Amino acid sequence: MGALTRREQLKAERRKELLQAGARLIAEHGFLGVRLDDLGAAVGISGPAVYRHFASKEALLTELLVGISLRLLAGGERVADEAGTPRIALAALVDFHLDFAVGEPELIRIQDRDLDKVPAGPRRELRRTQRRYVEIWVSVLRELRPDLSEEAARVRAHAAFGLMNSTPHSATSATAARAKPILRAMALAALDSD
Template sequence: MTVDTRAPTSREVKKAERRAELLAAAATLFADRGFAGVRLEDLGAAVGISGPAVYRHFPNKEAVLVELLVDISEYLLTGGQRVASTEKTPAEVLGDLIDFHLDFALTSPALIEIQDRDLQSLPAAAHRKVRRMQREYVEIWVSVLRRLDPTLEESDARTTAHAAFGLMNSTPFSANRTVSKRSRILLRAMATGALGI
């Protein structure tokens, strides 16, 4: 297999930048209006292009949703695996997992809303992929929680992890999706308290 080592052309760079703009605009629009309430024309208008021009980047609206939710699920899973693979104590790893998840929750509230409301709009194969990655991410937390407390039943550890996610993922549902400077400190303190570290 040949590896392409050439630098991207300016056209390729611009196309990648436009694609990133479309994804960012889609995250905002889908969070505000719901997946069903957004047309490709709306998405194009948000970045200053026509609806049909969106087809140069995505074959349809579903492909945009797939990329948003698959990408964030992959990010969480690989990040969680990286955090959990360190040689730290279980309490330190759990603290790092909280920080990692809060970084996501506080910077990506739109994606949390989309995931919460529009996951069922994914095509079947993408839906299965996202759900599998989500389960694997939860199991990282379950493993660390049980290392921290070996008496904790697996099902209880899973319930605990989901409760922590609910607490940390509450940020999009704050008034106007605004997050105060103290939000991270408050959420971290609540999560660490709830998880017993």
């Protein structure tokens, strides 16, 4: 595949701007509280011009949530594969997930509130991807702690996600960085306690 033309580059940049603005607006106002006109105005275009980039508001929401799930899965696989030991892998997974939680809190708020607005087919894909991400954690936990059943490892992983994903609800952007080491220590303790 060749290099993008200038027009294609501009279109890709505008699409990225729309995704960023969409994440911010939907996190602030909820999916139903955002109109295409609001979205367009946020990036300096008309509401109908948004259709050049997304077939619908639901398509934008789907891309936001499926996109982050795919990025988490790919990153989680990379982190686990590159770690030398299960203990290092677990710490690296926690750090990786905290970077996401602190860096993209809008997507957590959107997932919590607006997942049901994603059409059924993409929502199934999203859930499958999320389950695969959880299974990376389960695998690492069971390597570290062979005494844990799959179910117990899965419960621990979900508990750690709940803790780390609480950041958008419990910390402002100014306090999130200070909360990160506390959340890291708590997540690691919850994952690897007796």
